Structures are given as structure tokens and as C-alpha cells.
Amino acid sequence: MIIAIVGLLALALEIFAVFxxxxxxxxxxxxxxxxxxxxxxxxxxxxxxxxxxxPPRLRKSPAAVIxxxxxxxxxxxxxxxxxxxxxxxVARFLPRIVPDLPYAEIPPIEFEFPPREIxxxxxxxxxxxxxxxxxxxVPKEARFKSLLALQxxxxxxxxxxxxxxxxxxxxxxxxxxxxxxxxxxxxxxxxIHDEINKLREADTTEMQLIALRRLAELYWExxxxxxxxxxxxxxxxxxxxxxxxxxxxxxxxxxxxxxxRAKMLLYKRDPAVExxxxxxxxxxxxxxxxxxxxxxxxxxxxxxxxxRRIFSALSEAQYAPxxxxxxxxWSGRAxxxxxx
Amino acid sequence: xxxxxxxxxxxxxxxxxxxxxxxxxxxxxSSWVNQMIRGFPEISFAVVFIGSLEEEYGEAKxxxxxxxxxxxxxxxxxxxxxxxxxxxxxxxxxxAVVEEMHRYFRAPNAHAEGRELFKRLAPxxxxxxxxxxxxxxxxxxxxxxxxQYREFSSDPSFVDYFWTVRTxxxxxxxxxxxxxxxxxxxxxxxxxxxxxxxxGALLKHRTGKQLILSEHGIYTKERRIDLFNAHWIPDNRVIxxxxxxxxxxxxxxxxxxxxxxxxxxYDASDxxxxxxxxxxxxxxxxGANPALTSNIPNxxxxxxxxxxxxxxxxxxxxxxxxxGRVVPIKDIMTFVRAMRTVVNRLPNAEGWIIGPEDEDAxxxxxxxxxxxxxxxxxxxxxLGFQNLTEVLPQVGVVALSSISEALPLVLLEGFAAGVPxxxxxxxxxxxxxxxxxAEDQALGSAGSVVGIADPRSxxxxxxxxxxxxxxxxAASLAGIRRVETYYNQEQMFARYRxxxxxxxxxx
Numbered sequence: 044m045i046i047a048i049v050g051l052l053a054l055a056l057e058i059f060a061v062f063x064x065x066x067x068x069x070x071x072x073x074x075x076x077x078x079x080x081x082x083x084x085x086x087x088x089x090x091x092x093x094x095x096x097x098p099p100r101l102r103k104s105p106a107a108v109i110x111x112x113x114x115x116x117x118x119x120x121x122x123x124x125x126x127x128x129x130x131x132x133v134a135r136f137l138p139r140i141v142p143d144l145p146y147a148e149i150p151p152i153e154f155e156f157p158p159r160e161i162x163x164x165x166x167x168x169x170x171x172x173x174x175x176x177x178x179x180x181v182p183k184e185a186r187f188k189s190l191l192a193l194q195x196x197x198x199x200x201x202x203x204x205x206x207x208x209x210x211x212x213x214x215x216x217x218x219x220x221x222x223x224x225x226x227x228x229x230x231x232x233x234x235i236h237d238e239i240n241k242l243r244e245a246d247t248t249e250m251q252l253i254a255l256r257r258l259a260e261l262y263w264e265x266x267x268x269x270x271x272x273x274x275x276x277x278x279x280x281x282x283x284x285x286x287x288x289x290x291x292x293x294x295x296x297x298x299x300x301x302x303x304r305a306k307m308l309l310y311k312r313d314p315a316v317e318x319x320x321x322x323x324x325x326x327x328x329x330x331x332x333x334x335x336x337x338x339x340x341x342x343x344x345x346x347x348x349x350x351r352r353i354f355s356a357l358s359e360a361q362y363a364p365x366x367x368x369x370x371x372x373w374s375g376r377a378x379x380x381x382x383x
Numbered sequence: 384x385x386x387x388x389x390x391x392x393x394x395x396x397x398x399x400x401x402x403x404x405x406x407x408x409x410x411x412x413s414s415w416v417n418q419m420i421r422g423f424p425e426i427s428f429a430v431v432f433i434g435s436l437e438e439e440y441g442e443a444k445x446x447x448x449x450x451x452x453x454x455x456x457x458x459x460x461x462x463x464x465x466x467x468x469x470x471x472x473x474x475x476x477x478x479a480v481v482e483e484m485h486r487y488f489r490a491p492n493a494h495a496e497g498r499e500l501f502k503r504l505a506p507x508x509x510x511x512x513x514x515x516x517x518x519x520x521x522x523x524x525x526x527x528x529x530x531q532y533r534e535f536s537s538d539p540s541f542v543d544y545f546w547t548v549r550t551x552x553x554x555x556x557x558x559x560x561x562x563x564x565x566x567x568x569x570x571x572x573x574x575x576x577x578x579x580x581x582x583g584a585l586l587k588h589r590t591g592k593q594l595i596l597s598e599h600g601i602y603t604k605e606r607r608i609d610l611f612n613a614h615w616i617p618d619n620r621v622i623x624x625x626x627x628x629x630x631x632x633x634x635x636x637x638x639x640x641x642x643x644x645x646x647x648x649y650d651a652s653d654x655x656x657x658x659x660x661x662x663x664x665x666x667x668x669x670g671a672n673p674a675l676t677s678n679i680p681n682x683x684x685x686x687x688x689x690x691x692x693x694x695x696x697x698x699x700x701x702x703x704x705x706x707g708r709v710v711p712i713k714d715i716m717t718f719v720r721a722m723r724t725v726v727n728r729l730p731n732a733e734g735w736i737i738g739p740e741d742e743d744a745x746x747x748x749x750x751x752x753x754x755x756x757x758x759x760x761x762x763x764x765x766l767g768f769q770n771l772t773e774v775l776p777q778v779g780v781v782a783l784s785s786i787s788e789a790l791p792l793v794l795l796e797g798f799a800a801g802v803p804x805x806x807x808x809x810x811x812x813x814x815x816x817x818x819x820x821a822e823d824q825a826l827g828s829a830g831s832v833v834g835i836a837d838p839r840s841x842x843x844x845x846x847x848x849x850x851x852x853x854x855x856x857a858a859s860l861a862g863i864r865r866v867e868t869y870y871n872q873e874q875m876f877a878r879y880r881x882x883x884x885x886x887x888x889x890x
Contacts, residue, residue: 188628195627210808210834214601214665214787218608221786221836225711226612229749236752273839274724278757 050092056085057124086116089124096131176204183213190216202269228270235261248293255290259283259303283307298326316340331361392452395429396887398568402433402579407440409739410708412574412599417445422876429453429568433578435460453566459554466516473523474512480504488643498650505588508559515556538632540619547633551640558582562589570887577602580648587651593886596652599789601665603645610637646670653886658790659811681790682875685867688799694776699855703845704735704778706793709747716753717784717838723757724842734763737774775800780848785809786835795870798862804830805844827861
């Protein structure tokens with residue numbers, strides 16, 4: 044209601060202003076000044092009226108809008124005002140043209156968080172998995188699921204379990220376990236094949252060293268990952284050794300090569316293993332990386348004093364989280380009673 | 384060899400439905416089919432071959448016997464034009480049945496209703512109210528697919544879901560067309576479930592004739608394993624949505640699709656035949672009606688191999704032979720690895736791989752690489768396809784390292800020629816080597832059974848037979864007796880003759 048009055052007032056003022064201007068022909072400057080004042084007031088009121096009639100999306104910055112509308116009617120006297128009034132009337136009373144677009148409003152999508160599966164899924168710890176997999180009394184589907192979960196574990200841990208699964212009474216379990224192991228082995232064998240070709244084509248000792256190192260590592264991976272057994276494992280160990288020796292002829296003080304040699308000797312329970320680990324450290328391997336191995340060697344030698352000494356020397360950043368319990372136990376850091 | 388296409392006959396006795404086998408593949412099921420057709424010269428066969436892509440199959444490996452009066456082949460995934468796009472509403476009642484059918488697929492252990500539901504849908508698929516256009520373009524189809532996505536999909540991508548559904552179901556209408564156009568037969572015999580089995584079900588419901596299902600391997604299970612290892616199936620779940628124990632949804636969809644069409648085939652079959660008890664139980668587990676199941680083991684032409692026994696030398700030949708196609712399922716690699724151990728212990732021993740290498744040339748190359756890698760390339764010989772009657776007298780032990788088998792004919796052929804075997808514990812191998820019931824077991828052991836992918840055990844078992852003449856002779860004798868008593872092809876033919884009579888002539 045008020046806004047309509049504002050509109051009518053603006054109209055009336057504009058008419059008044061025009062009449063004010065009439066005597067201008069007689070040349071009085073006061074007439075012009077009076078006109079501008081009244082016209083300006085009319086324009087301002089009209090701007091207020093029109094802006095109120097505008098759709099909300101056009102009213103985001105009211106001051107700027109009012110200034111613009113004011114500008115229209117102030118600088119285009121009479122016509123600006125008429126134009127704006129017509130525009131408001133048209134917008135108000137003419138039917139809106141709605142384009143026939145092939146879109147429809149749909150309700151917003153509801154996202155589930157956390158998603159359905161994660162809430163329903165079973166949690167599998169390593170121990171639970173092992174016992175599920177080994178018990179053929181557990182239903183086939185449950186064993187199958189456990190088998191799938193194995194894929195997220197490191198090969199060193201998963202592979203022996205997968206190996207056991209090769210004798211599972213259910214075909215699916217057996218064949219999927221086979222497929223997982225086979226794919227791993229195939230991948231390594233493919234890399235070995237590629238590296239042998241690279242070695243053949245290597246024309247600098249640098250290139251040779253890269254290929255030899257990779258070959259030793261790949262053959263070792265077959266052994267360490269538990270992918271090969273019996274004579275084939277012996278063969279793979281022989282190849283690791285052979286490539287390692289060749290690589291070490293090129294780079295006799297390479298820390299990585301010594302570390303690999305030491306790990307292999309440890310696997311073979313070769314007495315030279317300790318010296319090899321020390322040599323790896325001397326060549327530049329960070330001591331923390333070998334201490335746990337040295338601890339294992341001392342343990343196997345039943346030198347428990349040495350085990351305690353080594354584990355006590357380990358700082359938390361130096362060992363993998365899964366060693367935590369062993370370190371706690373041997374270093375005596377665990378509980379007050381042990382320290383006492 | 385070319386599969387000579389016989390004139391299109393007006394009709395045949397048995398419509399033989401074959402997927403990915405005879406006459407384009409050698410060995411295994413294919414040789415069984417060949418044996419069966421030739422075993423019934425008085426019966427006329429119409430053979431329908433179904434493959435995925437034409438380029439995957441070379442020339443025919445078998446000549447078509449004279450009693451194959453009709454032969455046609457179809458490729459489900461070759462490029463073909465989709466039906467013209469048009470606006471279709473879709474038939475409400477038919478889609479209601481489709482919905483029921485999908486509910487049935489999800490509910491295990493219901494037989495009768497599935498048969499009735501599919502019986503209603505089958506005639507609609509070619510020229511009825513559920514044509515390919517209805518599936519591809521109708522509103523109801525869209526509504527159904529999107530509703531299923533909302534209700535079940537755990538993969539977030541609707542686009543991938545939609546196209547997976549479309550691709551997966553495409554062959555259904557090709558099969559419906561084949562069923563519509565096939566010449567009349569007195570009964571249909573499918574040699575697997577899967578697409579051939581679905582075609583059998585479509586034919587049965589279309590014509591009212593009876594359907595016989597013989598399964599060698601278990602198709603659905605094999606598909607499940609293939610799909611598990613397949614790399615082409617997308618998985619759009621983000622890290623929070625991933626469950627390590629859950630197979631990606633589209634993988635599950637494909638597995639369920641084959642389970643579904645397998646169920647349709649079991650439901651439609653009037654006689655469900657397995658090769659051995661283990662597979663029969665598996666069929667029941669997958670939805671076969673136990674009352675309709677039976678076992679008919681493979682049989683071989685013992686008389687053809689018996690004369691070979693006289694050709695053997697007094698010593699056991701130091702040859703371990705693997706007879707089979709060079710493909711991953713035979714796990715030739717394990718055989719090659721085992722040879723490393725055999726050669727370590729018996730330096731004169733050789734390993735022969737007797738079988739075509741063209742089916743998976745890459746794998747064959749990997750096997751050769753492995754032999755080189757193990758330094759036994761001189762000892763492991765890839766002989767390609769050979770005539771068994773010539774080779775078997777020179778073989779000491781037949782080895783089978785397969786990760787999956789049904790009831791392998793090569794063991795029986797070896798037995799008939801007096802060659803014992805070492806085989807992995809898969810399919811019916813244990814039954815063949817050690818005997819099934821007490822009476823069978825009393826015949827003795829015709830070799831050894833070892834675990835899969837265990838080269839060392841395979842090698843040790845082979846070494847034992849190759850180096851101990853007495854043991855070898857006992858095993859050889861047990862094999863001969865077993866194959867003559869239980870696995871003679873005459874017994875197999877007699878049982879199938881009775882089945883054909885019951886379902887084709889008397890029905």
C-alpha cells in the first residue's frame with residue numbers, strides 16, 4: 044500500500060515539476076533550479092517504487108539499483124519515468140513466458156555417510172582371518188570373503204595363507220587363491236624377463252648395475268614373498284646370489300646391495316649374516332633399519348643379553364609399529380615392574 | 384580343417400547346443416562332443432555353435448560327422464546394429480513378470496516359480512512384448528533399471544550401471560532369435576549352462592520339447608572365477624565405500640547374471656547330468672532339482688588303446704607327459720617347475736608337453752621362458768598336437784597339473800594304454816586314480832594325487848613311479864582294470880541312448 048502511494052507521489056511530483064518549468068520561457072534561473080529539485084525528488088521516489096517491485100534476485104545491492112533507476116528518470120526527464128512505470132505494469136500484469144525446458148525439479152540426493160557397506164561390513168583382524176581361512180567348517184562364502192580381505196595385506200603375510208588355501212575343498216576359494224598368487228608371480232617374472240633384456244642391452248656399467256640390482260631384488264622378492272618353493276626356490280636364491288655378486292663386482296661398497304645380501308644370508312641362516320649387516324651400516328644404511336634384524340640374530344643365537352642391549356638402543360622412530368610389543372618386552376620400557 | 388556346413392535340414396533328432404567348444408576348439412568337451420555324435424550314427428543332430436567373437440576361433444578342429452544334418456554358428460559379441468530408436472512405453476504386465484523374475488534370481492532355492500516365470504517371458508523375447516527394443520528404449524525398462532540401481536547398487540556410477548545392464552543382457556535377444564529360427568528337433572541337448580543353457584531353456588519353452596543338460600565343468604563357477612580375475616570391470620567406489628571383503632558391484636552383477644541364466648537352465652532341464660558326484664552336488668547347490676540329476680562319467684574307446692600296452696619296453700620310459708592344451712587352467716608352469724626337481728633327481732628324465740599352443744600363445748611363451756629361466760629347456764619339450772596312440776607307448780607317467788578339471792579323458796586314455804598318472808586333486812581325478820567306492824578302490828591306485836600348484840609334490844610323486852618299477856607296474860595294472868570296468872565308452876553310450884529315448888522319442 045505504502046509503495047503504491049510512493050509511486051503515485053512520484054508521478055504527482057513529476058507533473059508538478061514539469062509545470063514548474065513552464066515559466067522558464069520567461070528566463071528565470073530559479074525556475075530551473077526548482078524544477079531540478081522537484082524532478083530529483085520525483086525520480087528518487089520512483090526509483091524506490093520500482094526497486095520494490097523488482098524480483099528479489101535483482102535487488103541484491105539496493106543502493107546501486109536505486110542509483111541506476113534514479114539515473115534513468117533523472118537524466119531522461121518524463122520519458123524515463125513513463126518508461127519505468129510501463130515496465131513495472133508490464134511485469135506485473137502480463138503473463139510470464141515460461142520456456143518449455145525438459146527439466147524437472149527433483150528432490151536433492153541424500154548422501155549416506157558413512158556409506159552403507161562400511162557400516163555393515165565385518166571387521167577382520169589378521170588373527171581372525173587366519174583362523175577363518177584355516178577352518179574348512181566355516182561356510183564357503185565367509186571363507187571366500189576372508190580370502191578377498193587378504194588382498195589388502197602385505198604379501199609376506201598373505202602369501203603363506205593363500206598357499207594353504209590351495210588345498211581348500213571349495214573350488215572358488217582354491218582357484219581365487221591360486222589366481223592371486225599366480226598374478227603376483229607372473230608380474231615378477233615379467234619384470235625379470237624385462238630386466239634380463241635390459242641387462243643384455245646395457246652398454247654402460249651404470250646401466251648394468253641398475254639391471255643387476257633389479258634382478259637380484261626381483262628374484263629375492265620371489266623367495267621372500269613365499270611365491271616359490273623347493274627346487275624352484277633354491278634356483279631363485281641361486282639367481283639372487285649370482286646377480287648380487289655381479290652387481291657387487293661393479294659396486295663393492297653399495298649399501299643397498301649389502302643390505303640385500305644380509306637379508307638373504309639371514310634367510311639362509313648363514314653365519315656371515317652379522318658381518319654383512321655391519322657392512323651395510325658401514326656403507327651407509329641407517330643403523331635403525333638393521334638393529335631389529337641384529338636383535339633377531341642374537342635371539343636365535345640365544346644371546347638374550349645382546350637382544351636386550353640392541354632393543355634398548357632402538358628409538359621409537361627406528362622400528363616398525365608391529366615390533367612395538369617386542370621392543371617393549373626386551374628393552375624393559377614397558378612396565379614399572381619390568382624396569383624394577 | 385573346415386566345418387563343412389551341411390544343407391539346412393528340415394528337422395533333426397537332437398538339437399545340440401554348444402558354447403565355445405566343438406568344432407572350433409580341440410580337446411576336452413569338444414572331443415567328447417565329437418565322440419558322442421560319432422557314437423550315435425543312427426541319430427541326426429542339429430548343431431548350434433555359440434561363440435563370443437568370430438576372430439577368437441580359428442578353423443574348425445573337427446570335421447562334422449555325416450549325422451550332423453544342420454550346423455549354424457552365432458557370435459554373441461560381434462558388432463551388430465542396435466534396433467532403430469523409437470519411443471516405446473513398454474508392456475506393464477510383462478515388466479511385472481521381469482520384476483518377479485529378478486526377485487526370484489535373488490532368492491535362492493526356489494525352483495518351480497522360476498520355471499513358470501521364464502516360461503511366460505520366453506515367447507515374449509522374440510516378436511512378443513519384450514523385444515530388444517522394449518529392453519533398450521521403453522519407459523518401463525528405464526524405470527525398472529533405475530529403480531534396481533537405487534535399491535541395490537553399491538557402486539555410485541549410474542552411467543556404468545546402466546551400460547553394464549545393457550551390455551550384459553544384449554545376448555538374451557540374440558539367443559531368442561536363434562531359438563525362433565532353429566529347425567525343429569525332437570529334443571535339445573545343451574553341453575553347458577551359460578548362454579547355451581539359456582538357449583536350451585528358450586527352445587524348451589518355445590517348442591515344448593524336452594531339454595537335456597550335460598555339464599562337464601560347472602559353467603557358473605568357472606565364470607565366477609574368470610570374473611573375479613577380470614580387469615575390465617569398473618569399480619567406482621571411493622576409499623570410504625570400499626570393503627576389502629566385498630567384490631566390486633559390477634563384478635557381482637556379472638556373476639549373478641551367469642548364476643541367473645544357470646538357474647533358468649536348471650529349471651528348464653528335464654535331465655541334468657554331471658560327470659561325477661562332486662559336480663552333481665555342486666549343481667544342486669546352484670539350484671538344480673536333485674530329483675532330475677544323475678552322473679554319467681566319461682568313457683573312452685578302450686579297445687583303441689589296449690594294443691599299445693604290448694608296445695611298451697621292459698623298462699619304464701623316463702618320460703613324464705602332460706597331455707593337454709597349453710593354457711593357464713592346465714597350470715603348465717607348475718609342470719615345468721616340477722620338471723626342475725625331477726631332473727635334479729633323475730637326470731635322464733624328460734618332460735613332454737603334448738598339446739596345441741595356439742589357444743593362448745602368450746601363455747605358451749611364458750611357459751617356454753620359465754623352462755629357460757630354470758635352465759631345463761633341453762629337458763622340457765613342447766611337442767604340439769600329437770597322435771596319442773603313437774606317443775603313449777613312449778611315456779612313463781601321465782602328469783596333470785591342472786587347477787581345474789572335470790573328468791579328464793587323458794587320464795583314462797593313459798590308463799587304457801597302461802600308463803599310470805600323477806594328477807592334481809581337482810574334479811574327478813582322485814576318483815579316477817584311487818577309485819570311487821570300496822569295490823573300485825580295491826582295484827588299487829593308478830598313480831598319485833597331489834595338491835594344486837605344488838610342483839614339489841608333483842615331482843616327488845612322479846619320481847617315485849618313474850624310478851620304482853614294481854610300483855609302476857601295480858599302478859599300471861590298477862589303471863587298466865579301472866578304465867575297463869568303469870570308463871568304457873559303451874557304458875556311456877548306453878546310458879545316453881536311454882536318456883535320448885526317454886526324452887526325445889517317448890516324451
